[in-house]
Amino acid sequence: MKYQFTEKKDTRSGFGDGLTELGRTNPEVVALCADLVGSLKMAPFIKENPSRFFQMGISEANMMGTAAGLATAGKIPFTGTFANFSTGRVYDQLRQSIAYSEKNVKVCASHAGLTLGEDGATHQILEDVGMIKMLPNFTVVVPCDYNQTKAATIAIAAHNGPVYLRFGRPSWPVFTDPTEPFIIGKAQKMITGTDVTIIAYGHMVWKAIEAEAILEAEGISVELINMHTIKPLDEAAILASVSKTGCVVTAEEHNILGGLGESVARVLAINNPTPQEFIAVNDSFGESGTPDQLLEKYGLSTEKIVLAVKKVISRK
Amino acid sequence: MANIPELERITTQVRRDIVRMVHGCQSGHPGGSLGCADYLVALYFGIMKHDTNFKMEGINEDLFFLSNGHISPVFYSVLARSGYFNVSELATFRKLNARLQGHPATAEGLPGIRMSAGSLGQGLSVACGAALAKKLNNDPYKVFCLMGDGEQQEGQVWEAAMYAAHNKIDNLIATIDYNGQQIDGPVDQVLSLGDLAGKYRAFGWDVMECDGNSMPEMINTLNVAVNKTGQGRPVMILMKTVMGKGIDFMEGSHKWHGIAPSDEQLEIALNQLEETLGDY
Numbered sequence: 001m002k003y004q005f006t007e008k009k010d011t012r013s014g015f016g017d018g019l020t021e022l023g024r025t026n027p028e029v030v031a032l033c034a035d036l037v038g039s040l041k042m043a044p045f046i047k048e049n050p051s052r053f054f055q056m057g058i059s060e061a062n063m064m065g066t067a068a069g070l071a072t073a074g075k076i077p078f079t080g081t082f083a084n085f086s087t088g089r090v091y092d093q094l095r096q097s098i099a100y101s102e103k104n105v106k107v108c109a110s111h112a113g114l115t116l117g118e119d120g121a122t123h124q125i126l127e128d129v130g131m132i133k134m135l136p137n138f139t140v141v142v143p144c145d146y147n148q149t150k151a152a153t154i155a156i157a158a159h160n161g162p163v164y165l166r167f168g169r170p171s172w173p174v175f176t177d178p179t180e181p182f183i184i185g186k187a188q189k190m191i192t193g194t195d196v197t198i199i200a201y202g203h204m205v206w207k208a209i210e211a212e213a214i215l216e217a218e219g220i221s222v223e224l225i226n227m228h229t230i231k232p233l234d235e236a237a238i239l240a241s242v243s244k245t246g247c248v249v250t251a252e253e254h255n256i257l258g259g260l261g262e263s264v265a266r267v268l269a270i271n272n273p274t275p276q277e278f279i280a281v282n283d284s285f286g287e288s289g290t291p292d293q294l295l296e297k298y299g300l301s302t303e304k305i306v307l308a309v310k311k312v313i314s315r316k
Numbered sequence: 317m318a319n320i321p322e323l324e325r326i327t328t329q330v331r332r333d334i335v336r337m338v339h340g341c342q343s344g345h346p347g348g349s350l351g352c353a354d355y356l357v358a359l360y361f362g363i364m365k366h367d368t369n370f371k372m373e374g375i376n377e378d379l380f381f382l383s384n385g386h387i388s389p390v391f392y393s394v395l396a397r398s399g400y401f402n403v404s405e406l407a408t409f410r411k412l413n414a415r416l417q418g419h420p421a422t423a424e425g426l427p428g429i430r431m432s433a434g435s436l437g438q439g440l441s442v443a444c445g446a447a448l449a450k451k452l453n454n455d456p457y458k459v460f461c462l463m464g465d466g467e468q469q470e471g472q473v474w475e476a477a478m479y480a481a482h483n484k485i486d487n488l489i490a491t492i493d494y495n496g497q498q499i500d501g502p503v504d505q506v507l508s509l510g511d512l513a514g515k516y517r518a519f520g521w522d523v524m525e526c527d528g529n530s531m532p533e534m535i536n537t538l539n540v541a542v543n544k545t546g547q548g549r550p551v552m553i554l555m556k557t558v559m560g561k562g563i564d565f566m567e568g569s570h571k572w573h574g575i576a577p578s579d580e581q582l583e584i585a586l587n588q589l590e591e592t593l594g595d596y
Contacts (some may be wrong), residue, residue: 030452034357051452052452054448056479057475057478057479057482059472059475059479061438061441061442061471061472061477062444062472062475063441064441064444065438065439065440065442065444065472065476066439066441066442066445066448066476066479067445067446068431068441068442068445069381069431069441069442069443069444069446069447069448069449070430070446070448070449071445072372072373072374072430072442072443072445072446072449072455073373073374073375073446073449073450074373074375074449075321075449075452079447083543092435092438093438093441093472095435096432096433096434096435096438097431097432097438100421100422100432101421101431101432102422102423102424124386134360226423246496250468264508306361312484
């Protein structure tokens with residue numbers, strides 16, 4: 001294994017800790033939450049900055065509009081609720097009051113994807129990245145572990161413009177360097193290789209690291225890119241890697257329609273048509289289960305990445 | 317003290333601007349615009365302390381948010397007549413490459429516009445956020461917001477209404493253009509609002525009612541509303557207006573919500589509105 005972990009932590013705690021740090025360093029940062037303070041790990045920020053926190057109740061549309069109003073006056077609002085209620089439920093508010101109005105709002109979305117687990121499909125949004133990447137002016141960021149989520153939370157405060165920050169619920173391996181700065185829009189090459197490019201984001205980066213170890217033992221050289229910024233997409237990093245490897249597998253905890261895979265396919269179709277395989281949910285809703293059971297059932301396992309790599313290499 | 321005759325002269329010119337703008341591009345929403353001319357003139361020329369050297373943040377000045385963005389003609393005319401941009405630009409309304417979009421937009425950089433509006437129900441939430449920011453900044457100025465009556469059918473309005481009262485956002489003065497009309501007909505037929513004043517009172521607002529087409533009453537009501545701020549409750553003005561006010565064949569009919577007058581109708585309309593400040 002090219003990466004090791006000594007502990008598992010939830011990425012939402014990375015958000016909470018990053019927000020706490022912002023509370024201490026940036027007086028313009030304010031936070032809003034729609035009745036999910038505990039789930040979003042926002043309590044430390046609230047304790048230290050009670051006047052800069054707004055409890056919105058279960059009214060997400062009003063939260064997005066209120067955040068837009070705060071941003072109008074120069075504040076940097078961070079909204080907190082589940083990914084489902086941060087996107088689909090408030091798409092028109094994101095579109096008109098934030099994206100089209102060019103408001104500097106950070107939409108921070110927890111419990112994304114299948115790994116939410118037992119709550120089931122009502123809460124396991126798998127369409128959010130697609131929805132938000134279609135909105136002009138929005139930046140879309142999905143960090144891969146606790147350390148990177150904390151760094152990304154801090155980084156997006158310094159970026160002027162609407163940002164969608166997606167993270168999750170389960171404990172997950174912590175393997176990135178906590179001192180590494182987070183650069184929005186700059187893909188992170190995790191592993192250098194020559195036979196195939198794997199492009200992953202979020203929880204799937206760790207799955208890809210596991211897959212690389214298996215493939216390396218079989219003599220297949222994998223290049224792994226952590227595409228933590230879905231938009232703007234680091235097209236140069238994709239093209240540079242693929243020009244070397246000649247094939248690509250994308251891996252994401254998202255619907256195959258509208259996700260990173262389609263964004264990568266667009267870049268390749270225009271610049272360098274290349275065999276590609278997609279690890280993603282095949283246009284369905286999720287269901288109740290443990291995170292690992294769900295990743296297995298919906299085709300997002302380490303083994304499925306290994307198979308996809310072998311298939312795409314055979315298509316070269 | 318406000319100079320009522322002068323404000324009325326401005327309002328008459330704004331009404332001329334509205335019908336000429338809508339006629340000029342053969343689209344837009346004259347009815348609600350004409351009905352709200354008195355309110356917006358009262359606000360921008362008589363009540364608000366505001367800086368026509370536009371800064372988005374609006375620190376230490378009163379702010380206005382238009383939620384029912386389709387009445388953009390009256391908003392644009394009042395902004396131009398206030399000095400935010402040259403009145404000649406009113407001729408570009410709804411035309412390609414114009415800053416005066418069909419519905420107000422920040423993206424074109426038109427001075428005076430702080431949020432995009434058009435999809436209904438969103439403005440009161442934004443106004444709440446702006447009012448909260450003023451409190452955080454110890455900025456003593458007020459936030460005003462105008463909504464339509466049909467717009468009260470949107471659920472988000474009531475989320476914001478509940479939130480503003482619970483959090484004692486008492487530097488916020490909202491107004492509803494209560495003309496009783498919406499696109500498909502009278503509001504009472506489409507989806508009745510019931511006891512709207514009672515609903516806002518039950519939500520915890522300080523509710524006032526006025527004739528929005530009487531300049532003396534409009535000015536007086538807004539002054540009283542300003543005096544009600546800082547007392548722990550958001551303030552609501554239910555403003556009775558006549559859709560299409562000032563042009564006899566448009567008055568009171570939902571048919572003029574969103575259609576433009578013909579050349580002949582424009583001539584009849586302009587004959588009913590004296591050119592007081594000079595046409596653009």
